[in-house]
Amino acid sequence: MQPKLKFLDRFLTLWIFLAMFLGIVLGYLFPATSNMISSLSIRTTNIPLAIGLIIMMYPPLAKVDYSLLPMVFRDKKVISISLLLNWIIGPVLMFILAVLFLRNEPDYMIGLILIGLARCIAMVLVWNDLAKGNREYAALLVALNSIFQVFSYSFMIWLFINILPEKLGLANFNVSVSIREVTESVLIYLGIPFIVGLLSRYFLTRLKGKEWYQRKFIAKISPFTLYALLFTIVLMFTLKGDKIVELPMDVIKIAVPLIIYFVLMFMMSFFINKLLNIPYDKNVSVAFTATGNNFELAIAVSIAVFGIHSPQAFVGVIGPLIEVPILILLVKISLWLKKYSYKV
Template identity: 45%
Template sequence: MSGSKKSLSWLNKLLPLWILIAMVTGILLGKFVPSVQAAFNQSTIVDVSVPIAVGLLWMMYPVLCKVRYEELPQLFKSQHAVKTITTSLLVNWIFCPFVMTAFAWATLPDLPGFREGIVLVGVARCIAMVLIWNELSGGDTEWCAIIVAVNSILQVLIFSPAAYFFCVIVGGGSNISIDLWLVTRSVLVFLGIPLLAGIVTRFSLRPTLGSKWYDEKFLPVIGPTSLLGLLYTIVVMFSLQGNRIIDDFGSVARVAVPLVLYFGTVFTATFALCALQRVPYELAATQSFTAAGNNFELAIAIAIATYGVNSQQALSTVIGPLIEVPILLGLVHLSLFIKDRYESVRQRRAKNGDLEGQAASGQSVLVSDLTHLEDTVNIMPNDEKASSGSSVIFVCRMNSCRSQMAEGWLKTLRMKAPAGTIGRVESAGLIGQSRVHPVAIKVMKDRDIDLSSQFSKGIDRFSPSDFDIVISMCGCGASVPEEWKIGKRFEDWNLEDPDEQPEEKFVEVSEQIHERCQELIASISEGRAPTYSLYSEADGCAYRPRPKNT
């Protein structure tokens, strides 16, 4: 892990504290330094204060630099693409607005102006801050970019009729007329600019300076600045409304009620739906946060243009993000808290289905695996019950391609290995977690190995004491922390990275991994060094046996 990334880790760790300080600072500035409001409101972009616009663009750009745009065509070709997009559309454009309208009517029946503003917030789907919440929760960056882009296009096409339908027809509010060009400009500015900047940055720097420099040097430095942009935006946003928050605190508190109910209900319901569909955690988090988040800058602009800057509708749309920020930050921590449990349940169900299918078809199933099947009543991390035999972890840079294929191969070969040879099998990333590469999933599926239930993990998720054998996949053995080598059998297979290469390279690397996994099992069962330890360093293996006294 780079030093720059470590030096900024405190920002992530103490983010709730920093956000609280930013909110209080903004309110105090707005209340006791009135000139700040005039300065911040001096100029606007699409009816949004320039300082807020700068903050929104600042916090979105680093996140969009991380999106692997080159993989998006593969995502659209995946078997889950249609279901993913359909689920997102139904939740975002039907379920969410109805839920917000229902809560607005249930809690604000005597405040029609505030109620209409809240309904507007529910119709405006998020295209900015959701990128931050998704990243903090470990969501799928690529799918988040796709869903945000789809929602942005739909906002241009159907926001006006949707707002009329929910505000007037369903909500029984006053007539509403929305400027289509205002919606279009909002999308072009707050999504178009940072998206274009992220694409240009990725496709210009990566080819010229190399993918390793981009992933390990550039992204760890620029990535944390998105949180600084978030904190800056919060200070500006709260300072612009400091007077109104304090002077009309009763209305603010009333308006907060439907918003809190909405965020909690939508997030929980979407996560539950994804769990029922056995969707991987990363995608479940993405779906849940894109559903719960709202495009407050668009809702504010529409409310001001339609009802006036001093209207109750405008005030309620402004209150929206003030409530959204702390609530969604709390949901990020909730998401991370349930992450391991969510993955455990989903993976065990997937594994149970595989074992039951093999037993029913008469295939060979080890006693240790049947024991594992019986013990699934205990919710534990992946393969924790597979304690007989050597425990193995494959380590790579991002836990996306090679280490994922190795985990899949060794788990499959374990089923036919001598009893007590291979126990727990895991994979992890050295510099963070990414996502299982769609081409790796396809190549392994062609070999009857399903990686769709696997997920990307960081090495800090595990403890070195849990493993007997540590295998570096990418020639980055020197980067593996020393505590992961002491007292271990350690190997560095030094396999070529197939990422951004044709499918044939994935096939080639997969076969190399297959051969080495077979030799790994043979060397363990026969109590000898692996034959691939005789390979030249260029071809692939640094081998260090496990000390006999451990």
């Protein structure tokens, strides 16, 4: 039986639009709400927002079965191409698109680069199932990406934002990101949920069993990623309601390179794997892992480093708004390609 997208996930784009609208309405009609949210801060950290971001990151990381990691190198060809696509080709492609389309708006450019560096660890499992991919390989790749992300995200930001623009003659942007702030935010918003997720799986599977953990516990906590994401968006737009006039054109500016990225990344990944004679089910797992992005992490880092109403954080919010409908379309294209490219 063909798996279906869950109700909450199917209408994610709608929920994000509604959260934006609610935030804007609150910001305009109840300005005291904005002041109250701003007051709940310690130094530059907004407490409700920090809690929301950590909750947002916890379910995807609690889902990852890190015990699968020793199996990673059984199929060296598939794992090698996945690492190449995820950690070299994907970030470089998004960097190129960010420079091409947002060269005159460096804040949005940085936001797009941050998305390109954050590899998908959550929704990829949904896209993989819908496209009839290999669940074991998808789980393996998610576990691998999670580990890579914890230890490499700060370095990748330093390389792609602080170093490459200067080396390529783009230093006129005066682009610079504090790596100390990035590292601190990664440790807080990725490190804490990573450790809690690891401990959750370790202790709860021993107390209740793996079957209970996968079917009951994960099912209970999974929606909290969406709830926390929508909560974050409401907060952001409550604080930036004055930007409403600029939003439509800004959304289009950000959407165009994102759409190009998703389509190019998937097609490139799929046909590279096909040329290497990788079976369809593994091909799909690698392709969707390489195509999707961890918008939750990009939003968390953007807010922590640049602020809740920064252009960089706004780009992060637009990301899932565009990703969901495009990747649903790519699932349909993938099933069509299975029929005509693999003759099955």
